[in-house]
Structure formats: C-alpha cells, structure tokens
Amino acid sequence: MKVLVLGAGQLARMMALAGKPLNISVKAYDVGSLQVVDPLNTRVVYGDLSAGINDADVITAEFEHIDHQVLAQCEASGKLKPSSNAIKTGGDRRLEKQLLSNNNVANAKHAIVTCKQSFDKAMATLELPIIFKSALEGYDGKGQWRIKSADQVETIWQDIADFLKSANPEKPQAIIAEQMVPFDREVSMVGVRKADGSTLAYPLTENHHTNGVLSVSLALASNQTLQNQAAEIFDKVANGLNYVGVLAIEFFQVGEQLLVNEIAPRVHNSGHWTQQGADVCQFENHLRAVCDLPLGNTELIRPSAMVNVLGIDTLPDEILSIPSVSMHWYGKTQRAGRKMGHINVSGSNKEELFERLIALAKLLPSQDFPEVLSYVTAKA
Ligand code: ATP
Ligand code: MG
Numbered sequence: 003m004k005v006l007v008l009g010a011g012q013l014a015r016m017m018a019l020a021g022k023p024l025n026i027s028v029k030a031y032d033v034g035s036l037q038v039v040d041p042l043n044t045r046v047v048y049g050d051l052s053a054g055i056n057d058a059d060v061i062t063a064e065f066e067h068i069d070h071q072v073l074a075q076c077e078a079s080g081k082l083k084p085s086s087n088a089i090k091t092g093g094d095r096r097l098e099k100q101l102l103s104n105n106n107v108a109n110a111k112h113a114i115v116t117c118k119q120s121f122d123k124a125m126a127t128l129e130l131p132i133i134f135k136s137a138l139e140g141y142d143g144k145g146q147w148r149i150k151s152a153d154q155v156e157t158i159w160q161d162i163a164d165f166l167k168s169a170n171p172e173k174p175q176a177i178i179a180e181q182m183v184p185f186d187r188e189v190s191m192v193g194v195r196k197a198d199g200s201t202l203a204y205p206l207t208e209n210h211h212t213n214g215v216l217s218v219s220l221a222l223a224s225n226q227t228l229q230n231q232a233a234e235i236f237d238k239v240a241n242g243l244n245y246v247g248v249l250a251i252e253f254f255q256v257g258e259q260l261l262v263n264e265i266a267p268r269v270h271n272s273g274h275w276t277q278q279g280a281d282v283c284q285f286e287n288h289l290r291a292v293c294d295l296p297l298g299n300t301e302l303i304r305p306s307a308m309v310n311v312l313g314i315d316t317l318p319d320e321i322l323s324i325p326s327v328s329m330h331w332y333g334k335t336q337r338a339g340r341k342m343g344h345i346n347v348s349g350s351n352k353e354e355l356f357e358r359l360i361a362l363a364k365l366l367p368s369q370d371f372p373e374v375l376s377y378v379t380a381k382a
Pocket of ligand 2: 252263264
C-alpha cells in the first residue's frame with residue numbers, strides 16, 4: 003500500500019517508520035515547499051501534489067491546519083481518510099464545539115467572540131478567569147489570552163480586536179471565550195476507528211504541560227470507570243465524524259468527570275509512548291485503519307511515559323544506559339521551543355517506571371526540561 007500524508011513533520015516520519023515492516027510506503031506532502039517528499043530524509047519525490055495524489059492508494063493527514071483547497075483536491079480523488087470534514091473540524095474550534103454539543107459531550111462553558119458586542123456578552127455570561135482562544139490556527143498554546151482579573155479586560159480586548167482585524171478576510175477568524183476549568187489533571191485518549199465503525203482505544207494518558215506545551219505524558223494502568231467514560235466519549239466523537247484513523251481527545255478531569263478540551267484528528271503527541279508501551283503503536287494503527295487492515299492491540303503492556311525534547315538537538319549519551327529508555331529524534335533543524343524529539347521510558351511496574359523516570363530526569367539539563375524532575379518526583 004502507498005500512503006500520502008498531508009504534512010511532512012515528525013508525525014509523518016513516525017508513520018513512515020511504522021509502515022516499513024508492513025510494506026506500507028509513506029510519502030509526505032510538505033505544505034511549506036508544496037512538494038511531495040520522503041518523510042525520513044525530506045528528499046523530493048514529486049514536484050507537486052497532483053503526482054503524489056495519483057501515486058497514492060490512500061491519503062491522510064498529520065495535522066489539521068491544511069489549506070481547504072488541498073483538502074478538496076485530495077477528497078475529490080476518493081482516497082482521503084479521515085474526511086476533509088473531520089480534519090476541518092479539528093482545525094476550527096467553532097466546528098469542534100458544535101460537534102461536541104451535537105453529540106451531547108460535556109465541555110467548558112464558552113461563547114464565540116467576533117466583535118466588541120459579542121466580547122461584552124461573553125464577559126457578562128462567563129465568570130473569571132476566562133481563556134480566549136483563536137478559532138483557527140491555534141496549537142501549542144498559540145493564539146491564546148487569559149483574563150484573571152477585571153482590570154485586564156480593556157487591554158485584552160484591544161489585543162483581541164487587533165488580532166481579529168489582522169486576520170485574513172478569506173478565512174473568517176473568531177475567538178472562543180472559555181471559562182477556565184479548575185481541573186485536577188489533564189488526560190487524553192488516543193483511539194482508532196475503522197470505516198466499518200469498529201473502534202479501539204489506548205488507555206487514558208495523563209499529560210503535564212509547561213508554558214502551554216506538552217512536556218510529559220504518563221500511561222499507567224488506569225481507573226476503569228474513567229477509562230470507560232473516555233471511551234464512550236471517544237465513540238460519540240468518532241462516530242459523529244464517521245471517522246477513519248487515529249483520533250485524539252484531550253480532557254480536563256474535574257473530580258470523576260471528564261470535560262473535553264479539544265480533539266485532534268490525527269496521531270497525537272500524548273500517544274507517542276505507545277511505541278514502547280503497547281503491542282501496536284498509534285502510528286501503525288493509524289496506517290492499519292486508513293488502509294482498512296485489522297487493528298492491533300491497544301492495551302497497555304507495561305507502564306510507560308514520554309518526555310518531549312524541545313529546542314535542543316543533543317542529550318547526554320548516558321540516558322541510553324537506563325533500562326527501557328528509547329530515544330526518538332525527528333531529524334529537524336534546531337530552533338528554540340521546537341519539538342525536536344521525545345524519550346520513551348517503560349518499566350515492568352509503576353515503581354520501576356518511576357525509578358527510571360527519575361534517573362532520566364536527573365540526567366536531563368534542567369533549563370531545557372523545567373518541571374520534569376519535580377513533576378515525576380511528585381507523581382512517583
Ligand atoms: P496543543 O496544540 O498543545 O494541544 P492548543 O494551543 O491547541 O494546545 P489548548 O489545548 O486548547 O490549546 O490549550 C493549551 C493548554 O491551556 C491546555 O492543555 C490547558 O493546560 C490550558 N487550557 C486551555 N483551555 C483551558 C480551560 N478552559 N481551562 C483551564 N485550562 C485551559
Ligand atoms: Mg491542546
């Protein structure tokens with residue numbers, strides 16, 4: 003099988019690696035250069051998208067902010083999975099909220115802001131603190147503002163007004179004003195759905211963010227009630243989109259209740275641990291689903307964790323001497339804050355996992371991994 007991925011970043015690269023043993027060849031459409039490349043070495047395979055579409059059996063995506071014309075061109079070939087509608091929904095917080103409300107899925111109280119009048123209305127209906135998020139093109143905490151106290155209202159409105167004014171008129175932008183949720187923790191579920199409607203989900207993963215970006219994910223044997231609640235929501239969302247492939251859902255956990263934060267119509271950073279903690283990782287299961295092959299086991303085979311490597315391209319070699327530590331570099335040019343790689347760690351039980359995680363955290367340069375040692379120590 004030949005799969006074309008829209009987007010040529012680390013997610014396409016890890017799909018390519020996972021596809022090799024199955025004889026699935028993965029090429030990637032680089033949305034910057036508009037060329038089709040080999041995601042393992044970025045060598046150009048085709049000079050334009052059309053040739054890539056003709057050559058592929060299946061087309062999929064590694065991110066949701068894809069030009070709608072490109073999505074339409076791919077969909078017209080009959081090869082795009084998931085559908086352009088599913089990809090667009092993940093890329094527009096207005097559509098995402100609509101999907102959640104259509105399927106009776108709990109999420110944070112919110113309002114849509116497009117002008118001063120709707121801003122004032124949002125301020126009147128929501129309680130402080132409030133988070134404002136751009137409807138389009140938000141990721142890794144970008145395009146967000148927070149109001150904690152009443153004296154910030156005017157300044158933040160000015161920022162939002164400037165942001166809305168500078169938006170491309172061809173892509174009508176809006177802001178979602180959302181009540182800040184006093185969550186106990188953030189968790190996510192990565193699951194997979196086939197065209198026949200069958201689904202499987204990986205265990206819930208606990209996620210720790212630093213400055214709005216994921217830094218650590220923990221996959222431990224989970225509370226069955228919570229797992230069932232998440233799986234039920236996963237099915238509602240995936241069925242609501244008639245989804246094909248891997249889909250991730252981020253949640254806020256408040257007591258025993260899960261509120262959806264957002265959905266990602268793709269493989270997800272919080273599912274990278276599946277490369278070492280599951281029989282079949284999220285990248286392989288995504289390929290299996292879009293190629294209509296049987297799905298692989300998604301159970302946790304051993305407690306596992308993932309630590310993101312942001313902004314640096316070297317680490318001390320000694321980390322590899324810790325048992326069950328696997329390094330995954332993305333081969334990208336270094337830039338401050340950029341996702342450069344991740345480290346997976348596993349243990350045969352929770353105690354062993356944390357022993358190894360703490361040993362790892364102590365070897366990582368603390369300025370590049372703020373909070374990792376304190377977070378894993380507190381969790382142990
Ligand atoms: P990413 O692409 O990394 O998932 P994003 O830019 O799409 O991030 P969100 O996931 O919506 O944005 O928000 C980033 C983080 O901000 C969340 O993981 C959470 O820590 C915090 N956050 C967002 N919305 C809320 C909220 N309503 N209440 C409390 N915290 C929030
Ligand atoms: Mg998020």
